[in-house]
Amino acid sequence: PEHATPRPIQALPDQLISQIAAGEVVERPSAVVKELLENSLDAGSTQITVRLEEGGVKRIAITDNGRGIPPDQMPLALARHATSKIASLDDLEHVGTLGFRGEALASIASVAYVTLTTRTADAPHAWELVGSHLGTVTPSSGPTGTTIDVRDLYYNTPARRKFLKSEQTEYGHCAEVVRRIALARPDVAFTLTHNGRTVEHWNVSEIARRSAQILGDGFAGARLPLDETVGPLRIRGFVGLPTASKARADGQFFYVNGRFVRDKVLMHAVRAAYEDVLHGDRFPSYVLSLDMDPALVDVNVHPSKIEVRFRDSRAVHQCVFHAVQRALAATSATSHGNTPS
Numbered sequence: 204p205e206h207a208t209p210r211p212i213q214a215l216p217d218q219l220i221s222q223i224a225a226g227e228v229v230e231r232p233s234a235v236v237k238e239l240l241e242n243s244l245d246a247g248s249t250q251i252t253v254r255l256e257e258g259g260v261k262r263i264a265i266t267d268n269g270r271g272i273p274p275d276q277m278p279l280a281l282a283r284h285a286t287s288k289i290a291s292l293d294d295l296e297h298v299g300t301l302g303f304r305g306e307a308l309a310s311i312a313s314v315a316y317v318t319l320t321t322r323t324a325d326a327p328h329a330w331e332l333v334g335s336h337l338g339t340v341t342p343s344s345g346p347t348g349t350t351i352d353v354r355d356l357y358y359n360t361p362a363r364r365k366f367l368k369s370e371q372t373e374y375g376h377c378a379e380v381v382r383r384i385a386l387a388r389p390d391v392a393f394t395l396t397h398n399g400r401t402v403e404h405w406n407v408s409e410i411a412r413r414s415a416q417i418l419g420d421g422f423a424g425a426r427l428p429l430d431e432t433v434g435p436l437r438i439r440g441f442v443g444l445p446t447a448s449k450a451r452a453d454g455q456f457f458y459v460n461g462r463f464v465r466d467k468v469l470m471h472a473v474r475a476a477y478e479d480v481l482h483g484d485r486f487p488s489y490v491l492s493l494d495m496d497p498a499l500v501d502v503n504v505h506p507s508k509i510e511v512r513f514r515d516s517r518a519v520h521q522c523v524f525h526a527v528q529r530a531l532a533a534t535s536a537t538s539h540g541n542t543p544s
């Protein structure tokens with residue numbers, strides 16, 4: 204109220220700052236899954252297991268076989284604004300890792316019970332850290348790699364907890380995040396379990412097979428490969444034939460430098476390329492990766508990094524539009540050629 208005496212200005216305690224940030228960084232269990240998976244990939248893992256309980260609300264435990272964290276750095280991993288991925292503004296402009304903000308683990312640890320167990324290849328055994336960066340690192344056991352076990356998300360912030368949807372809905376979002384990331388990295392094996400049951404397992408393979416596993420046989424039997432390089436841009440992947448289109452936009456996967464994005468420029472370019480072959484009420488299916496020098500794209504737009512900004516969005520639009528259009532045109536030419544007369 205206006206008449207109340209204003210409080211003096213005070214610096215907020217660390218824990219509270221992380222809890223406020225958590226609202227943006229981890230708005231639901233699937234966001235935790237995304238952050239942990241990105242960390243595992245940044246650590247060079249080739250095998251990642253995601254264990255969920257009760258839609259991720261009760262538990263999210265991710266185990267990888269990446270490079271691990273040396274014991275003396277474990278508290279820093281859970282501290283806010285601490286990262287091994289960038290050290291300067293110049294690094295930020297060329298960032299090649301999925302993470303770089305150094306706030307995910309601190310945010311998660313401020314709104315859930317977290318246990319970090321990790322071992323580097325040269326360590327005689329694993330180490331464990333429970334709770335936060337203030338905890339004590341104790342000896343543990345386990346193979347090289349890292350497990351981050353997150354329990355009871357939002358146990359201490361009931362207002363946020365109330366916004367969570369049903370177990371099935373939260374699980375669905377988590378599984379979608381795993382699919383998005385697994386599609387981008389066929390060179391990594393993924394296992395997903397929910398309430399003790401293995402739901403998905405994808406072995407290391409290549410993109411054609413991984414995309415068939417994740418998008419289904421309907422897509423696998425009706426997709427066109429493309430791979431084009433235009434100046435500094437390389438676009439590759441698969442676009443679905445109109446017969447693989449859907450009534451919902453749930454078969455659309457676009458990656459920029461390995462990062463799943465939903466970007467207006469890219470979606471518009473694809474849509475425009477399909478204009479002649481697809482009805483306006485149908486959604487094309489596709490798995491496309493656009494790669495470029497990291498300096499040409501700003502991924503630091505939002506904490507979730509699902510939005511990006513291109514240095515030259517016109518060039519990006521043209522590159523995507525023409526590549527998709529050419530891929531679609533090539534088949535109609537081929538199929539005409541194949542038609543017996």
Ligand code: ADP
Pocket residue numbers: 238242243246267269270271272279280281285286287288302303304305306307308309349
């Ligand atoms: P960021 O990924 O932006 O650096 P995080 O809070 O997600 O911030 O992680 C903090 C740091 O902890 C990382 O920079 C990395 O050094 C380390 N780390 C986190 N997860 C893993 C993991 N699975 N394997 C190895 N190191 C990890």
Ligand code: MG
Pocket residue numbers: 238241242302303305307308
């Ligand atoms: Mg991270």
